Amino acid sequence: MRGFFGKPTTWTTALLLVVFALMPIVAPAVGEAFYVDVFARIMIWSIAAVGLNLILGYGGMVSFGHAAYIGIGGYTVAIFGFHDINNGFIQWPVALAISGVAALVFGAISLRTRGVYFIMITLAFAQMVFFLGVSADKYGSNDGLNIWNRSDFSVGGLDLSIDDNLTFYYVIFALLLLVIYATRRIVNSRFGMVIQGARSNETRLQTVGVPTYLYRLTAFVISGVICGLAGVLQANFEKFVSPDMMDWPRSGELMFMVIMGGMGSLFGPVLGATAFLILSEVLSSITVHWHLIFGPLLILLVLYVRGGLTGLIEGRRGDG
Amino acid sequence: MAEPLLVTRSLRKAFGGIIATDNLSLDVAAGEIHAVIGPNGAGKTTLVNLLSGQLRADAGDVEFDGAAITGLRPAARANLGLARSFQITSIFPDFSVHDNVALAVQARSGHSFRFWRPTRDDQSLRGPAGDVLARVGLEARGDILAGNLAHGEKRQLEIAMALATRPKMLLLDEPMAGMGVEESQRMVELLGELKADYTMLLIEHDMDAVFALADRITVLVYGRDIATGAPADIRADAQVREAYLGTAEVD
Numbered sequence: 239m240r241g242f243f244g245k246p247t248t249w250t251t252a253l254l255l256v257v258f259a260l261m262p263i264v265a266p267a268v269g270e271a272f273y274v275d276v277f278a279r280i281m282i283w284s285i286a287a288v289g290l291n292l293i294l295g296y297g298g299m300v301s302f303g304h305a306a307y308i309g310i311g312g313y314t315v316a317i318f319g320f321h322d323i324n325n326g327f328i329q330w331p332v333a334l335a336i337s338g339v340a341a342l343v344f345g346a347i348s349l350r351t352r353g354v355y356f357i358m359i360t361l362a363f364a365q366m367v368f369f370l371g372v373s374a375d376k377y378g379s380n381d382g383l384n385i386w387n388r389s390d391f392s393v394g395g396l397d398l399s400i401d402d403n404l405t406f407y408y409v410i411f412a413l414l415l416l417v418i419y420a421t422r423r424i425v426n427s428r429f430g431m432v433i434q435g436a437r438s439n440e441t442r443l444q445t446v447g448v449p450t451y452l453y454r455l456t457a458f459v460i461s462g463v464i465c466g467l468a469g470v471l472q473a474n475f476e477k478f479v480s481p482d483m484m485d486w487p488r489s490g491e492l493m494f495m496v497i498m499g500g501m502g503s504l505f506g507p508v509l510g511a512t513a514f515l516i517l518s519e520v521l522s523s524i525t526v527h528w529h530l531i532f533g534p535l536l537i538l539l540v541l542y543v544r545g546g547l548t549g550l551i552e553g554r555r556g557d558g
Numbered sequence: 559m560a561e562p563l564l565v566t567r568s569l570r571k572a573f574g575g576i577i578a579t580d581n582l583s584l585d586v587a588a589g590e591i592h593a594v595i596g597p598n599g600a601g602k603t604t605l606v607n608l609l610s611g612q613l614r615a616d617a618g619d620v621e622f623d624g625a626a627i628t629g630l631r632p633a634a635r636a637n638l639g640l641a642r643s644f645q646i647t648s649i650f651p652d653f654s655v656h657d658n659v660a661l662a663v664q665a666r667s668g669h670s671f672r673f674w675r676p677t678r679d680d681q682s683l684r685g686p687a688g689d690v691l692a693r694v695g696l697e698a699r700g701d702i703l704a705g706n707l708a709h710g711e712k713r714q715l716e717i718a719m720a721l722a723t724r725p726k727m728l729l730l731d732e733p734m735a736g737m738g739v740e741e742s743q744r745m746v747e748l749l750g751e752l753k754a755d756y757t758m759l760l761i762e763h764d765m766d767a768v769f770a771l772a773d774r775i776t777v778l779v780y781g782r783d784i785a786t787g788a789p790a791d792i793r794a795d796a797q798v799r800e801a802y803l804g805t806a807e808v809d
Contacts, residue, residue, distance in 0.1 A: 426676040428664055435661050438650040445610060445648075446723050447636035447665040456671070 246551045251505045254512060258414075262407050274407060280515050281410045282471045285417050287495040287507030289464025294493065295501030296425050297457050298437030302357045302489050303344070303364030307337045307462040309371060309484025311469025316383045316479040326389030326400075330470055337466025338459050340367070345458035349451060364489055371481035382480025389474055400474065410471055414508070417464055422504055424460070433457045434502075465492075498539055500548025509547045563588040563727055563757045564609070564640075569618035571604055571781075578604040579615070580781035586727070586759050591749070593760045593768045596778035597801070602761045603645055605778070606731045609759070610642040611635045623726060637666070641725035643716040645732045645761075651705030655696060658704050658715060659687040662722035687722060694718045694748060710741035717748065727757040734764045746770055769793070777801070 258281060265273040286308055293299040314333035323329065344363040351359055377383050388406070391398040400406040424430050435443045436450045443450055473479045482488070491514065499510020517535070521528035543550045562585035571579040578601040586592040594602050607613040609620060611632035619628045622640055630638075650658050660683045664670060667682065677683055691697045694714045699707065704715060713733055720728055733749065734742045746767050749758070753771070762768050768775065769789050776786040779801045785792060792798055 423674050423676075426678065427674055428670040428672040428677055428680075430673075431657070431661050431664060431677050432670045435650055435653070438652050439648060441612070441632075442644075442648045442650065442719070443661070443665070444632040445612075445636055445642055446662040446719060447633050448670065449631070449633040453670060 246553070247503070247505065247548055250509065250551050254505075254508065255415075258411055262404050274403070276515065276519060278403075278407050278410055278475055279472075280512050281414045282468050282475060283492070283495060283511040283515060284508040285410075285414050285471065286465045286468035286492055287499065287511045288414075288417050288421055288504075289461045289468065290492050291496045291499075291501060291507040292421055292424070292433075292464070293454075293457050293461045294496050295503070295506070296430065296437065297433045297454060299349070299454065299458065300357050300493075301348075301360040301458075301461075302486070302493065303360035303362075304461070304465050304492050305484045305486070305488035306344070306364035306367040307341060307465035308469035308472060308488065308492075309367055309479070309481070310337045310340050311466035312473035312479040312483055313371065313377070313383075313469075314466075315389060315470050315473040316385050317377060319385045319387060320377060320383060324387045324390040326391040327393075329389050333470045334463050334466050337469070338463045341459045341462025342455070345455050345462070349454050349458065361486060361489070364484065365486060368481050368484050368486070371484060378480070380481060382478055382482070385473060385477045385479070388477065389470075406475065410475070413467065413471065417467070418504060418508070421464075425504070429453065429456070494536060498536060498546050500546035503545065503548040506546055506548040513547060561588055562586060563623060564759065565619075565621040566609070567619045567621075569605075569608060569620065570616045571601075571608055571613060572616055577601075577781050579608060582618070582778075582781065582783055584776055584783060584786065586757060587773075588757050590773040591753055591758045591760055591771050593762060593772035593775045594778060595762065595765070595768055595775060599780075600778040601781035602778060603731055604781070606642060606729050606759070606761060609635075609729055610640065636723055636725075639724070639726035640729065641720035641723045641727070642729035643713075643720050643731055643733055645735055647709075647712045647716060649704045649712060649715055649719065651703070653704055654700065655702050655704050655707065655715060656684070656687055656691065656700035659690050659718050659722045660684060662719040663687050663690075666723045690718045690722045693721065695744070710737050710744075713737060713741075713745065714748070717752075721752075721756075725756065727759070728752070730758055730760045730762075732761050732763060734762060734767055742767060 258277060261277045262274050265271055290301065290304045293301060311333045314336050315329050318329045344360065348356055348359045348363065372380055388400050391400065400409055432443065432448055432453045436454055440450050472483065495510035495514045496507045498514060499508065500506030518528065518532060521531050539546065564586040567583050569579050569582040582605065594605060596602055604613065608615050611630055615628060619626055621627065622638060627635055627638065650661065653661065660677060663683050663686045664677065688697065691700055694717050696711060696714055696718060699711060707715060717733065734745050737745060742764055749771055760771065772789055774786065775789055775792045777784050777792060777798050784801060785795045785798050
């Protein structure tokens with residue numbers, strides 16, 4: 239199996255985590271406080287990318303609809319807020335549960351198909367959720383929905399508020415670490431071996447006695463819940479949700495982050511999300527036609543570097 | 559003769575107009591090696607697929623260990639103790655050799671909804687996997703990526719994965735396919751050793767191997783059983799000689 243701690247990757251990962259940890263201190267000090275927000279977004283997308291990687295990289299399930307779960311997580315928070323229910327202990331679990339149930343229903347149907355059909359059906363379900371958001375006039379339709387108060391986490395006299403941006407930044411950071419750690423445990427567990435076995439050779443796995451469908455579906459649900467968490471964080475961070483956050487280009491970008499970073503490596507998606515968002519940030523500040531540079535860069539990376547950025551760092555070259 | 563472990567009754571499978579399995583009734587006694595031979599296209603692999611559940615029969619029944627398994631999926635059949643190998647090597651190429659076998663061990667040790675404990679520290683998987691690897695002679699190759707094994711070693715790994723599921727019976731689809739003389743010889747020895755512990759249905763083109771190993775032989779031609787009997791009888795059967803053994807079609 240691929241090792242998680244090949245030497246150069248360890249250093250890159252460690253460096254990246256240090257950057258995440260120090261950004262709120264360093265960025266304002268050098269007069270670029272704006273980068274704190276950029277990195278908060280990077281970490282939120284990283285969580286989603288790690289979630290997608292569980293099924294895309296480890297499970298070989300090419301879901302082209304994972305923005306749906308980000309949207310569902312975000313909208314749940316926003317709609318609770320709209321109805322003046324700000325209690326985070328209600329908002330967050332319900333948001334994660336709804337993301338999970340949606341992933342269960344969509345996954346149960348999608349996983350009966352293979353290959354291109356799977357890609358298309360996951361996309362179709364996601365667009366269904368997107369149009370649900372567009373048609374929800376009460377909740378802002380295309381214009382989206384403002385969130386006036388972040389989730390409220392006061393218990394008794396203790397107020398664990400995430401209103402403060404700095405506090406919230408570190409909450410996101412902690413959740414990212416938690417998600418990475420949990421994913422690491424999962425992919426190395428019996429469940430994780432089954433998921434990777436199903437990617438590698440599903441027929442073989444069935445003939446040694448594993449009913450693969452249930453395991454793949456479970457992985458799909460876990461992945462959906464992690465993306466739901468990213469949505470909850472995004473809604474709270476931006477204090478705004480709109481159908482755009484679950485439109486198909488978002489699903490595509492999320493896939494790109496995973497593929498670019500390195501499918502089936504633990505930190506690859508974090509690397510991918512970071513590179514993707516920083517590149518688009520930098521390039522778009524240089525020229526409005528930044529997609530013309532960005533697109534070919536992505537294509538080159540996918541064509542010539544096996545295992546994405548993780549592969550590049552480990553010195554793996556493409557094999558055709 | 560011992561009780562049959564596996565029985566098929568009037569098994570039938572057609573692909574369009576081609577009948578791959580034609581009203582086939584055969585039984586495999588517990589403890590025997592039952593070889594199935596026949597020219598290319600005789601429906602041998604189809605038979606294995608019908609028995610292991612990869613294909614669904616159009617008609618007829620399959621009984622294993624006294625229970626009807628005709629409608630069961632591959633995973634359920636494996637869990638009853640019916641293991642198979644594939645003609646075209648089917649392994650987990652991006653897993654280590656050891657992990658290939660450990661996953662097969664895991665498949666037979668309860669459900670895999672265990673999300674937290676790393677399998678590579680799990681002696682209840684590693685131990686049996688190591689034993690099986692030693693049995694097929696791959697103990698020194700455990701850490702290698704399975705996709706990087708030599709062809710003959712991959713065939714051994716196929717057998718190891720089948721054994722790791724603690725089966726009652728092995729369905730072996732051309733275990734010597736693509737092997738050199740020496741490798742084939744080693745595989746014959748291995749299967750001979752395994753004979754003491756497992757019932758086998760053996761599909762094989764290598765006639766030396768078949769006649770060295772089999773207790774009984776069934777000859778398939780166009781999906782039909784044209785002769786079943788002891789090796790000596792099959793060798794002497796005029797119909798068989800005409801259909802198969804006498805021709806140059808033996809690969």
